[in-house]
Amino acid sequence: MTAYAIGNLCPPARVEDIDERVLVYMERIQSTLDPFGGRFLVHNATLDVREGQWTKALVIIEFPGMDEARGWYDSAAYQELLPFRTDHMAGDVVLVEGVAPGYDAAxxxxxxRAMQQG
Incomplete structure (x- = not known):
C-alpha cells in the first residue's frame, strides 16, 4: 500500500532569510529518495486554506509502501542530510500509510457504529 512522508514545515517568511544549508538540503534530497522510489507530490505549493489556519509549508512525498518510506527516512544518506533542514527550519514530519484502492469512509x-453498539 502506498505510503507518504508528510512535512509541516516553518520556512522563514522571506526567501532571502532561508539558510544556505536548507538550500543544499533541497538540492540533495531527491538523491536520497530515488533508491526508495520516493517522489514529491507537493512541495513549495500555494495553499488555499478553507478551514482553520495553516501558516506552515506542506510537503508530501509518495513511496511505494511503508517499508520504503521508513527505509528512506532511516537511511544513512538521509540522516546525514537531515540536520541541514532541522538545524535551520522547525517543523513536523510523519510517515503514514495510504488507504487501499476503493476505500470508502462510509x-x-x-x-x-457497530463497535459503539457493542
Missing part, C-alpha cells in the same frame, strides 16, 4: 463509519 464503511469505516459503519464499523465504528
Amino acid at each position: 464503511h469505516t463509519a459503519a464499523a465504528m
Whole structure:
C-alpha cells in the first residue's frame, strides 16, 4: 500500500532569510529518495486554506509502501542530510500509510457504529 512522508514545515517568511544549508538540503534530497522510489507530490505549493489556519509549508512525498518510506527516512544518506533542514527550519514530519484502492469512509463509519453498539 502506498505510503507518504508528510512535512509541516516553518520556512522563514522571506526567501532571502532561508539558510544556505536548507538550500543544499533541497538540492540533495531527491538523491536520497530515488533508491526508495520516493517522489514529491507537493512541495513549495500555494495553499488555499478553507478551514482553520495553516501558516506552515506542506510537503508530501509518495513511496511505494511503508517499508520504503521508513527505509528512506532511516537511511544513512538521509540522516546525514537531515540536520541541514532541522538545524535551520522547525517543523513536523510523519510517515503514514495510504488507504487501499476503493476505500470508502462510509464503511469505516459503519464499523465504528457497530463497535459503539457493542
